[in-house]
Amino acid sequence: MRRAWDRPLTAYYLILGSGLLITVLGLVMVYSASMIYALQLSLPATYFFRKQFLAVVLGTGLLLLASRMPIKLNRALSYPLLVGTVFLMVLVQVPGIGRAVNGNQNWIYLGGPFQLQPSEFGKLALILWGADLLARKQDKRLLTQWKHLLVPFVPVALMLLGLIMLGGDMGTAIILTAILFGLLWLAGAPTRLFAGVLAVAGLIGFALIKTSENRLSRFSCVGAIDLGPDGECWQAVHGIYALASGGWFGSGLGASVEKWGQLPEPHTDFIFAITGEELGLAGTLSVLALFAALGYAGIRVAGRTEDPFVRYAAGGVTTWITVQAVINIGAVLGLLPIAGVPLPLFSYGGSALLPTMFAIGLLIAFAREDPAAKAALAMRRPGVRWKTMRRRVKKRPSGER
Template identity: 80%
Template sequence: MGASRSGTVRRPSSGPRPRMSGPGRAPGALGQLRRLYEQAKRAWDRPLTAYYLILGGSLLITTLGLVMVYSASQIQALEYSLSPSYFFRKQFLAAVLGTILLIVAMRMPVRLHRALAYPILVGSVFLMILVQVPGIGHAVNGNQNWISLGGPFQLQPSEFGKLALVLWGADLLARKGDRQMLTQWKHMLVPLVPVTFMLLGLIMLGGDMGTAIILTAILFGLLWLAGAPTRLFGGVLAVAGLLGFILIRTSPNRMARLACLGTSDAGPGDQCWQALHGIYALASGGFFGSGLGASVEKWGQLPEPHTDFIFAITGEELGLAGTLSVLGLFAALGYAGIRVAGRTEEPFVRYAAGGVTTWITAQAVVNIGAVLGLLPIAGVPLPLFSYGGSALLPTMFAIGLLIAFARDEPAARAALAMRLAASGKKRSAGRWNTMRRRAKARPSGER
C-alpha cells in the first residue's frame, strides 16, 4: 500500500519542517516582536494618526473630566445647600456647547478662521475692559476677572483672550511671512509683543497671574515657530522674567505660594494647606486608588477639589493608573499638535497649531506641576478636565481648529477620500444585494 510502481517504499510525509534558529536568523520571539514593532510603526505613521489622536484624546479627556467633576464636586455643592449634581450639570451643559463649537471649528475653512482673528481679539479686549468696570466685573477668590451673566452663570473673558492671541498672532505672522518681513526683528516683535502685553496688563489688573503665564507661553511659542533669533528670544524672555519677578515680589499672596514649593508643613496661618493636602490626596491613592467617589480629601480638606486640584482627587480615587492615563492622553494630544504643525506647508496653520499646542500643554504642565508641588499654585484649570465653562468653550473650539488642520493635510485628505469612496461602494453593494433579494422573492407568474 505504501509502495510505488518501481518497488521503492514511500516514507510518510511529516509536514513542513520547523524553522531552526541559526546564527544568521533571529529567534522566533524576537522576530515576532520586530514584526509587531514594524506594524505599530506603520500604523503610527499613517496620515490620519494625528486626526484620530486629537479627536479621540480630547473626547476621552473631556469625558473623564465630566466623571471626575461629578465625583469631586458633590460635597462642595452640598456645603452650598445645592443639589449634588449642580456643578456636573453646568459642566455637562458647557461640554455640549463646546462640542457644538468643536464641530463648527472643525468644519470651517482656514480662510474663515483667519477672518475671525480680529473680531475675536477685539471682542476679548472689550470684555476684559468691562471686567474692570464697577458693577459689571465680579470678583472670585480675590481676583476680579469675571462678568456675571445672570443667575449662576459667569464669564471669564481672559480665557477667550488665549484663543484670540493664537488666531490673531498666527494670522499676523503668516501675513508678514508672506511679505518676507520676519527677517527684521522689529516686524517680528511689533505689534505682536505690544498687543500681548496689553492683554497681560488687562489680565493682571484683575490679579490673575496664572492666565498671564499661559498667555506668555503662547507668545513665546509663536516667536519660536516664527524663527526668532536666540538673542531676540532671550531678550523677550528676560523682560518677561523681570516683570514676573516684580509682580511676584510685590504680592504677599504670590510670595506665600512660592514658599510652599516642596513643603511638608502647612506653614504659618495654614498658607500651604492646599498644596499639602493635594500631596496627601495623591499619596493616599496608591496604584489603583480608593475607588470612584471614595475620596476623603474632598470632604472639606482640599480647597477647589473640582477646579484647580481635580488632578489630586483623580489620583486619590483612580490612583497612579488614573493619573498616568490622564498624562498619557495629554502627551498624545501634544504630540499630535506638534505633528500637525510640523507637517503643514501653510504658515497660518503651522503658527495656529503650534500656538494651540503650546497653550494646552503649558496649562496642563502648570496645573499638574502645582498639584505635585513642583510649581507654585497658579490657579489655572486643567484643560478639558477641570470644572469651568469659560475655560472649556474656547479650549474645545481650539481643539476643533487642530482637527480641521489635521484633516486638511494632503495625505489625510486623500486617505479620507479613499475611505469615503470605499464606504460608498459598500453601501451601493448593500443596496444592490437588497434589490436582488427582493426581486427573487417576487412571484414569477402573472395574475
C-alpha cells in the first residue's frame, strides 16, 4: 500500500478518478433531488437533469482542454480572464442586465433558461492571476518585502470582494477570502500579517452580519433542532431530518421524502442532505472520501513541484474546492451557518460547475508535469515501451537469454 501510494502517478489518478466520480454521482443525485421540484413548476421531471448534463458535457470539454494546455498559456490567459470577469461582475450591477436570485444580485440573464454567475469565474481568475503574479515576484526575490507581497494582489482581491458584496453574496465572498489567505500562506506571508488581516476581515464580517437580519438568523440556526417561532430555521432543521432518516444505507435512490417540498434547495445547496436520505451514511461517507482524496492529491501536487506558478495555482484550486465543500457540508450538518454555496462538482448549477471542472483539468495538467509522472506516462505508450524493451535486450550479454 505504501509503495502504491508513493508512485509517481498516484496524484494524477486520484484527481482524475475522484473528480469524475463526484461529477457522475452528482448528476445522479441532481436528477433524483430535482424531479419533484421540476414537476411542481410544471416542467418535465428531467428538466434540471438535462441542463446539468449539458453543463457536464461542456465542463468535460473544458477539463480536457485545461489538462492539455501548456503552463505558459495558462499564465498568458490569466490577465484576460481577470479583466473579463471584472467586467461581467460590474455588468451584474447594471439595471436590466443583472438579476437577483434569492436576494443576491449576482446573475446575468443570457436568454431562455440560461443565466450566468460571474463571481464563480472570479475564483478561478483570482487563482490564476495571483499565481502568475506571485510566481514572477518570487523569481525576482521580491516576496520578502511586504509591499511586493501585498500589492497589487490584495487590492485586486478586495476589489473582487467588493463587487461580490455589492450583490449581497457573502458565501462566495468567504470562499474568495479563503483563496486569498491560501495564496498568501503559500507565498510565505508572516504570521503577524495573517493576524492583522484576519482581525480586519473579522471586524468587517461582524459588521456585515450584524447589519443584516437574514445573515444574523443564519447564525442563530447553527445546531438548531427546532424550526423557530417564525420558521426561520426551517431549511437547517429539515436538512437534519433528511440526514437522520437515511440510516446506514438510505431509503433508496429516488425515495426521499424531504424533497417533496419540505426541504428548500434540495438539488443545489442541500443536495448533500438528499444524498444522506437516499444513500445513507455509506453514501455521504463516500462523497466525503472522494473530496478528501481530491484535496490530498491537490496538496501533493503543490508540495512536490518546483515550479512556483504550479505550486500557487494548485494550492489555490485545492483551497477553493476543499473550503467550499467544508462550508456546504458543514451547513447541511448544522455545524456552520447556511452560506448559500453549492457543493463543488456535485450540486446543480452550470455557472459553478464549468470553472470548477476547468480547475480540475488544471490539477490534472499539473500532476502530469511532474518529471516522474512524465516518465511513467511515457513508459505506458506502446512505442516507447517497445523501444525500451529492445534496448534492454540489446544490452544483455550474448550468452544470456
